[in-house]
Amino acid sequence: MTAPLVEMRDISIQFGGVRAVDGVSLDLMPGEVVGLLGHNGAGKSTLIKILSGAYQASSGEIRVNGEPADIRSTRDAKKYGIETIYQTLALADNIDAAGNLFLGRELMTPWGTLDEERMAAETRGVMQRLNPNFRNLTTPVRSLSGGQRQSVAIARAIHFNARILIMDEPTAALGPAETRMVADLIRQLKAEGIGIFLISHDIHDVYDLADRCAVMKNGKMVGVVRTKDLSKDDILGMIIMGKNPVTGAVVY
């Protein structure tokens, strides 16, 4: 059996006195989509921000490909092939799509200056795959629509050969057509062996895509279940009641 791409073991983090994530364990296999569900404030974003290097866990361990991983910054996470689409998108509004896509890993000319043309050309290539109507490559992303901005954030995560992709509510601002394209993209990436965490507070967003669903409540893990073993209503029950249908344990 292959080692999991990611294993998070007993992860906790505190902000002041608040335990935003409390003893959570979760893993991800190659080519697997794991839905991470829970109410607003359940701790989903905080958990994945620990994996993406934005936060440091107070305790717990992260392993990548079976090896302990030392992730102290988003740069470290990217070295492990972990790419993240943040819920807030994390775009610099005053910079254009290409500038945002390559932010932190700019393409340079032999003279050590930014290679704007090459970055623009590559950006056009990626955007073609995501959102063929996207043409505003040289305007600051501030003036783009919510959906277009989301496309830029998605493009940034998939362009650099991610092996582990974290998508925090990636379709929140997308229309039906674009949402379908993202679903297709997820299936395609999955087929390429990429592991994906798909975060949402709505079971309908993830039910058809996720192999497993992990449900969080108040910073704790309610349970991790195989999606096809349960109905949408069962999982909805987990989200609302915080009750694990297998063990019967309840998170308050």
Place this chain on the structure above:
Amino acid sequence: MTATSPATATTRPTARGVLDALDLDTRMLAMVGALGVIWVVFDLVTGGVFLTPRNLWNLAVQTSSVATMATGMVLVIVARYIDLSVGALLGLTGMVMAVIQARWLPGMGDISWIAALVGGALLAGAVGGLQGWWIAYRGVPAFIVTLAGLLIYRGLAWWMTSGQTVAPLNPSFEVIGGGLDGSIGAFWSWVLGIAAVLALVARAVHARRRRRQFGCLTRPLWAEAAVLLVQVVPVIAFVMVMNAYLQPRTGIPMGIPVPVLIVIAVTLVMTVVATRTRFGRYVFAIGGNPEAAELSGINVKRITVWIFVVMGLLVAVGAAIATARLKAGLNATGELDELRVIAAAVIGGTSLAGGVGTIFGAVLGALTMQSLQSGMVLLGLPSPMQNVVIGAVLVFAVWLDQSYRRGKL
């Protein structure tokens, strides 16, 4: 990062289409236009004294120090910081430069002025870095750190000599200030002017070829030529005006003053830094969204320190110009310059909310402020009243800019 809209540019030659095809920075054009209006009005009310080679030459020299520092202030403000210490740091650095050449190494020839420049640059760069460190790694707001700096450096500038003026300076050093011997003459001015024109043409051709190669949109050829003309004509006009100012006694053309050459070089370098380097890109990213910059793996703290180091180095350049122009080290040199520098950047379109600003705009802003000041001097307005006008203009200019942006977005 300018917008092109090909559809309107290629279909019908409407007025809008023509403007789009030219792909000009309308905001910058408006600034140049405002400056032109100020110049013409002052020329009319002063009875033709303002638009003379002599006055324009002096205007250029007087703008140099503030314009140099304003290019650094753009980066500071774009990254959502502020630097209130530049005037005081200029005073201290100028004093150190004067002391090095007049007291420590007098009669040492070229070594003394080179040591003064290097020493001043090291000092100001290090002080800037220290301020940046307090801001980035110790979390003290830039406003407080640099306000403290204002008090400290001005005090130290006095303490260096207990308030005594330091002179005489090395004659080679004084060239930096652009006195009677501080210009490069007609021949070299033309050499530089022609080189600049050739460089502009080469750049346009190169840019067009690159954009073609990567399948980006290009302007129609006539528009390309028009834009090039808009750049080339001012260059030639500038050289002609600088050469038209004759040395009072000998009648030899002065040509471009050395401090103005320094400003031109600083503007070019800083424009490349701001728009073509990783560092500049990160400065803008931090200003646009600090959290996003951090999440993208940018070391925001380290970039912050470097921003203030660059600001410090530019203060050293400004200090060399100001001190050389005065031909002496005075502890009061550069008083209120922090406000002039910030005003120049802001009038030049740098947004105090961060993320927006251009180097060239700040230089234009400095020139606009100095034009107002010089014009009022020619009109014999008392200096306290000049401040009243400049203050009012600052508020008006920022209001105008904000309205423009709101209408545009």
